[in-house]
Amino acid sequence: METMKKYYQKPGLHAHLNGSVSFETMEKLIARKPHLNIKHSMTAIRNGQHRTLDECFQVFKVIHQLVDSEEDILMVAKAVIQEFAADGVKYLELRSTPREETKTGLSKRRYIESAIEAIRQCKQEDVDIEVRFLVAIDRRNGPEVAMETVKLAEDFMLSSDGLIVGLDLSGDPTVGHGKDLLPALQRAKNCGLKLALHLSEIPSQKEESELLLDLPPDRIGHGTFLHPEVGGSDSLVDKVCKQNIPIELCLTSNVKGQTVPSYDKHHFQYWYERGHPCVLCTDDKGVFCTDLSQEYQLAASTFGLSQEAVWHLSQQAIQCSFAPEAVKQQLEQKWAELRPRVLN
Numbered sequence: 392m393e394t395m396k397k398y399y400q401k402p403g404l405h406a407h408l409n410g411s412v413s414f415e416t417m418e419k420l421i422a423r424k425p426h427l428n429i430k431h432s433m434t435a436i437r438n439g440q441h442r443t444l445d446e447c448f449q450v451f452k453v454i455h456q457l458v459d460s461e462e463d464i465l466m467v468a469k470a471v472i473q474e475f476a477a478d479g480v481k482y483l484e485l486r487s488t489p490r491e492e493t494k495t496g497l498s499k500r501r502y503i504e505s506a507i508e509a510i511r512q513c514k515q516e517d518v519d520i521e522v523r524f525l526v527a528i529d530r531r532n533g534p535e536v537a538m539e540t541v542k543l544a545e546d547f548m549l550s551s552d553g554l555i556v557g558l559d560l561s562g563d564p565t566v567g568h569g570k571d572l573l574p575a576l577q578r579a580k581n582c583g584l585k586l587a588l589h590l591s592e593i594p595s596q597k598e599e600s601e602l603l604l605d606l607p608p609d610r611i612g613h614g615t616f617l618h619p620e621v622g623g624s625d626s627l628v629d630k631v632c633k634q635n636i637p638i639e640l641c642l643t644s645n646v647k648g649q650t651v652p653s654y655d656k657h658h659f660q661y662w663y664e665r666g667h668p669c670v671l672c673t674d675d676k677g678v679f680c681t682d683l684s685q686e687y688q689l690a691a692s693t694f695g696l697s698q699e700a701v702w703h704l705s706q707q708a709i710q711c712s713f714a715p716e717a718v719k720q721q722l723e724q725k726w727a728e729l730r731p732r733v734l735n
């Protein structure tokens with residue numbers, strides 16, 4: 392694991408801000424708001440523990456109570472960026488759902504501004520990581536809010552010096568239907584926002600995935616039930632393969648959230664064997680008590696990947712990112728410089 396941390400540079404492409412809050416930061420937040428009486432066990436799922444999907448989404452409700460002001464978002468986002476950097480992540484796409492909180496006067500606009508401020512401050516402080524932001528749509532909030540979110544993201548895309556690069560669709564997969572969100576997603580695509588969509592996290596999303604894959608998205612989050620062996624279909628797999636849409640795979644998240652029964656049954660194997668672009672990701676490193684090094688380590692030990700193969704996985708992720716070409720080139724350069732030290 393130490394080897395992975397020190398030498399393997401990794402792009403982190405699927406990280407929800409509030410799901411990524413570490414134990415240490417959570418302690419600070421809990422201490423700031425003692426009246427909420429929140430215990431750390433309510434905000435994280437430890438190793439060996441599992442939760443139903445519904446229980447996992449309850450965890451986010453608790454965290455949202457703790458992170459509800461501009462100061463909180465700034466503090467949390469800075470800490471998360473620093474932690475990813477310390478884990479050897481050289482490029483990070485952080486995603487978060489803008490929220491308004493009447494109690495603290497937080498608006499959705501200020502929410503995004505606070506996250507952007509955190510990225511700027513980390514840059515000024517020379518934290519060794521490039522960070523971009525994806526504005527997230529919580530599917531639970533329906534089509535109107537989705538459209539509002541896209542418009543907000545559009546505004547910021549023009550004013551954030553390129554820090555906002557895309558849109559995420561996430562939230563409880565049992566709620567709502569993607570067809571209602573198509574106009575918002577189409578609009579986002581038309582204005583140049585890249586789309587990273589949570590897709591087929593549960594078996595009943597087959598029809599929705601057919602529709603959303605026709606957009607098409609630029610990356611797929613999870614895609615757990617796309618392939619026929621788990622109740623998906625050849626047609627879904629064909630769409631993903633023909634359009635060569637990279638899949639963001641989060642091993643610990645899926646096993647702890649029980650959408651995948653065990654690590655060795657993870658759909659990483661299905662897609663990796665086909666040579667399809669697979670990107671290892673953390674999803675919610677705080678909630679699931681993991682980090683990106685651990686995810687690489689898990690994939691390597693579960694599927695018997697060589698050092699060379701692991702290196703190739705991390706390098707391939709650069710081209711799957713939404714970074715501008717110049718940043719991708721800088722990252723490729725970094726990877727080329729480090730390769731002999733890692734693999735010899």
Ligand SMILES: CC(C)=CCNc1ncnc2c1ncn2[C@@H]1O[C@H](COP(=O)(O)O)[C@@H](O)[C@H]1O
Nearest residue numbers: 407408409410447448451487488529561562648
């Ligand atoms: C529950 C579970 C197994 C999680 C893994 N898979 C997920 N699937 C869908 N949406 C997610 C997942 N993890 C985080 N999110 C979204 O990210 C939010 C937390 O980060 P943020 O507040 O957007 O900064 C959650 O409220 C939810 O909308």
Ligand SMILES: [Zn+2]
Nearest residue numbers: 407561612674
């Ligand atoms: Zn996710």
